[in-house]
Structure formats: structure tokens, C-alpha cells
Amino acid sequence: MPTRLRDSPGARVGLSIAIATGLYGISFGALSVASGLDIWQTAALSLLLFSGGSQFAFIGVIAGGGTPVAAASAAALLGIRNAIYGMQLNALLHPRGWRRFAAAHVTIDESLATSTGQSDPLEQRRGFWVAGVGIFVLWNAFTLVGAFAGDALGDPKRWGLDGAAVAAFLGLLWPRLRSREAGAIAVVCALATVVAVPFVPPGIPILVAAVVAAAIGWFGSPRAPEGEGLEPDIDPYRGGDSPGRSTSAAGDT
Amino acid sequence: MSLWFWVIVACVIGFLTKLLGYLLPRKWLTNPRVARVAGILTIGLLASLTIANTVATGQQLALDARLGALVAAAIALWLRAPFLVVVIVGAAAAAGLRLLGWP
Numbered sequence: 424m425p426t427r428l429r430d431s432p433g434a435r436v437g438l439s440i441a442i443a444t445g446l447y448g449i450s451f452g453a454l455s456v457a458s459g460l461d462i463w464q465t466a467a468l469s470l471l472l473f474s475g476g477s478q479f480a481f482i483g484v485i486a487g488g489g490t491p492v493a494a495a496s497a498a499a500l501l502g503i504r505n506a507i508y509g510m511q512l513n514a515l516l517h518p519r520g521w522r523r524f525a526a527a528h529v530t531i532d533e534s535l536a537t538s539t540g541q542s543d544p545l546e547q548r549r550g551f552w553v554a555g556v557g558i559f560v561l562w563n564a565f566t567l568v569g570a571f572a573g574d575a576l577g578d579p580k581r582w583g584l585d586g587a588a589v590a591a592f593l594g595l596l597w598p599r600l601r602s603r604e605a606g607a608i609a610v611v612c613a614l615a616t617v618v619a620v621p622f623v624p625p626g627i628p629i630l631v632a633a634v635v636a637a638a639i640g641w642f643g644s645p646r647a648p649e650g651e652g653l654e655p656d657i658d659p660y661r662g663g664d665s666p667g668r669s670t671s672a673a674g675d676t
Numbered sequence: 677m678s679l680w681f682w683v684i685v686a687c688v689i690g691f692l693t694k695l696l697g698y699l700l701p702r703k704w705l706t707n708p709r710v711a712r713v714a715g716i717l718t719i720g721l722l723a724s725l726t727i728a729n730t731v732a733t734g735q736q737l738a739l740d741a742r743l744g745a746l747v748a749a750a751i752a753l754w755l756r757a758p759f760l761v762v763v764i765v766g767a768a769a770a771a772g773l774r775l776l777g778w779p
Contacts, residue, residue, distance in 0.1 A: 443758065443759075444759075446760055447759050447760045447763070449760070450759075450760060450763040460679070460683075464679065464680060464683050467683055467684070467687065468683060468686070468687065471684075471687035471690075471691070472686055472687045472690045472691075473690070474690055474694075476718070476721075476722065477686070477690055479725070480721065480725055481683075481686055483725045483728070483729055484725075485679075486729070487728055487729065487732055487733075487734070488733075488734045491678055491679050491681070491682030491683075492682060494682060494686070495682040495683075495685050495686040495689070497721065497725070498686040498689075498690065499686060499689040499690065499693070500717060500721055501717075501718060501721045501722070502689070502690045502693045502694070503693060503713075503714045503717055503718075504714045504715065504717075504718050505690070505693050505694045505697065506693050506694065506696045506697040506700075506705060506714070507697060507705055507710075507711055507714050508694075508697060509693075509694050509695065509696065509697020509698045510697040510698070510700065510702060510704075510705040510706065511697075512697070512698075513697060513698045513702075514702060518698070523695075523698050524695065526698065527691065527694040527695040527697070527698050528691060528694065530694045530697070580770075580774070581771065581774070582767060582771055583741070583745065583766070583767035583768060583769065583770030583771030583772070583774070584767060584770075585729070585741075585742055585745075585770060586741060586742050586744070586745025586748075586766045586767050586768075586769055586770025586771070587745070587763045587764070587766050587767035587770070588729045588766075589726060589729045589730045589742050589745045589746050589749065589766055589770075590745055590746075590748070590749035590752075590762050590763045590765060590766020590767070591759075591762075591763050591766070592722055592725045592726035592729055593726050593746060593749045593750060593753065593762070593766075594749065594753060594759045594762045594763065595722050596719065596722035596723055596726055597753045599715075599718065599719050599722070600719070605719050608716055608719050608720055608723070609719055609720070609722075609723035610723070611720075612719070612720035612721075612723045612724050613723045613724060613726070613727040615724070616723075616724040616727050616728050616732075617727060617731060617737065620728070620731070620732045620735060620736075620737055621735055621736070621737065622735075623735075624735065625732070625734050625735060628724065628728055628732070629721065629724045629725060629728055631724075632720050632721065632723070632724030633717060633720060633721055633724070635720060636716050636717045636719065636720025636721065637713055637716070637717055637720075639716055639720070640709075640712045640713035640714075640715070640716035640717060641709065641713055643712070643716070651712060651715040651716060651719075652715035652716055652718045652719040653711070653714065653715045653718065656759070657759065
């Protein structure tokens with residue numbers, strides 16, 4: 424039985440996840456300006472790239488002295504999971520015409536998670552669009568807030584903004600470390616990075632780690648759970664003491 | 677100008693990657709090996725970015741206040757703090773350690 428939009432569990436979860444995620448656009452905006460991009464480049468990344476992990480990857484490489492090519496490569500590689508999400512959402516929602524392009528643009532960790540956490544097709548659709556469009560609007564608004572605030576701060580190191588970048592990457596990695604295998608992969612790739620740093624130009628160690636990770640994925644044990652590490656940055660259905668994502672219907676019925 | 681160019685390239689590739697999922701036949705991307713590579717790549721890149729931002733300064737390795745930020749952020753995450761709080765804790769740890777004289 425279709426519910427009204429204001430009673431819709433999908434829309435409600437989507438809205439709360441939009442507020443939680445949109446707010447951390449502030450940290451992206453501030454870090455982006457601190458790593459040397461101007462306010463317009465920062466705004467362009469949030470408006471056009473619109474994928475938190477890829478955006479942080481781009482500025483993370485630039486901040487470390489890497490070339491823009493390495494930055495774009497890291498961002499592109501980190502965006503590959505979005506192709507898998509797009510395929511899943513296409514099967515779930517079947518958007519047609521211009522909606523397909525709009526759906527592609529707001530295909531991110533959180534809109535996928537909100538949508539696939541619902542069981543009713545109408546709620547899956549509402550969850551996806553409310554989370555996707557809501558995060559897009561808030562993420563862009565708060566990116567600007569962060570960029571202007573960061574610009575006004577002066578020396579980024581004095582405010583520990585390089586420490587904030589470290590924390591941001593760890594925060595993106597953390598929810599994906601649910602299995603022992605995921606933890607082992609993270610350690611191996613971190614080691615590969617540290618070993619590579621003295622020998623190759625800045626930014627390249629990250630691409631070395633990408634090669635190591637892709638090799639593990641391609642040649643590694645096929646018994647490993649499929650889709651390992653494809654969890655969202657923020658779990659829309661986290662609540663109480665259950666850390667895992669609920670695959671049943673709404674969380675709050 | 678070159679930075680602008682690569683910003684736009686990253687954005688175009690990012691959008692086309694998302695769109696690809698909507699256009700490709702389903703069986704291409706439901707291949708378990710492809711899904712596994714995508715997942716492991718995500719973990720590997722985020723781990724690499726985390727450690728590179730912690731210990732790399734150009735082509736040099738350095739142990740400085742950023743290490744404190746990493747530890748502080750890990751504690752915050754372990755205590756299930758929300759993302760924005762984790763970022764603020766990381767910044768505060770690095771800024772605080774520098775006030776105390778760490779590089």
C-alpha cells in the first residue's frame with residue numbers, strides 16, 4: 424500500500440542520511456582549499472564529480488605534491504565502484520530518458536545504501552532520489568561553506584588541516600574494514616605505499632597500491648565474499664547495537 | 677590552467693563511470709571477479725591515501741603530528757563518532773601536538 428511521501432520510510436531515511444552526509448561537505452571544502460585548489464575548482468569537484476571518496480582522493484594527491492594527472496587517476500580508480508552501483512540501481516529502479524542521466528549523477532554510496540535497504544519498489548525509488556538529490560544539494564552548499572571558511576583560516580597546518588585529511592581518509596576506510604580479509608588488504612596496500620614513497624614521484628605510490636589491490640582482487644581467493652569493501656561510507660540503517668546493514672524493510676516502522 | 681584541465685577530466689570520467697553501470701548489460705558487472713576487484717580497489721586506495729597523507733612529505737617519509745591525528749581519529753572511529761567529529765578530532769590532535777612542539 425503506497426504511503427504519502429511524508430510518511431514514507433525510504434524518504435525519511437534518505438533525508439536523515441542527506442543531512443548527516445551533506446554536513447561533511449564542510450571538511451571537503453576546507454581541505455580542498457588547504458591543498459591548493461581555488462574555491463571554483465573546489466566547487467566544480469563537488470558539483471560535477473560528486474563522489475566523496477574520489478573528491479578526497481583528488482585533493483589528497485594534490486596536497487601531497489602529486490601531479491594533477493595522478494590526482495585524476497586516483498579519483499577515477501576510486502570511482503570504479505560507482506559503475507557497480509549504477510548497474511545495481513538500474514536493475515532496481517529502471518530509470519528512463521533524462522532520469523537515467525540524473526540517476527547516474529546522484530549514484531553514490533549513500534543513495535545506493537538507502538535504496539537497497541528498502542524492500543518495497545516505491546520506497547526504493549523514493550529512498551534513492553531523496554538521498555541522492557538531498558545529499559547533492561547539501562554537499563554542494565556545505566562545500567562552499569568549508570571552502571570560504573578554510574580560505575579565511577590562513578596557514579592550514581596551524582589548524583591541523585593536514586591531520587584532518589588523515590582523519591577523513593581513515594573515516595572513509597573504516598566502515599569497509601568489517602572482515603579480516605579487508606583489514607589484511609588495507610595493511611598490504613598501506614605497506615606498498617610506504618615502500619614506494621622514496622622511490623617514485625608524489626602521487627604515484629597511491630597508484631602502486633591500486634595495482635597491488637587490483638592484483639589481489641583479480642588473482643586472489645575466489646572464496647572471498649563477493650563485493651567486499653563496497654559498503655557505503657555511512658550506513659543509513661545503523662541503529663541500536665546492530666552494526667550491520669539491515670536488508671529488511673524500513674528501520675523505523 | 678593545467679589543474680583546471682585535470683579537474684574537468686576527473687569529473688567527466690567520474691560521471692561516465694556512473695553512467696556506464698546504467699548502460700552496460702547486467703552480466704558484465706555482476707561478474708563476481710569484477711565486483712571483487714572494485715571492492716578491493718576501494719579498500720586499497722583508501723588505505724594508501726590514509727597512510728600517504730600520514731607519513732609522506734613529497735618523496736620523504738616523516739613521523740610528525742599527523743601520526744597523532746591518525747591515532748586520535750582511529751580512537752574516535754572506534755568509539756563510533758560521526759564522520760565530521762572524526763575529522764575535527766584529527767585536526768585538533770595535529771594542531772595540539774604542534775602547539776606542544778611536535779613538527
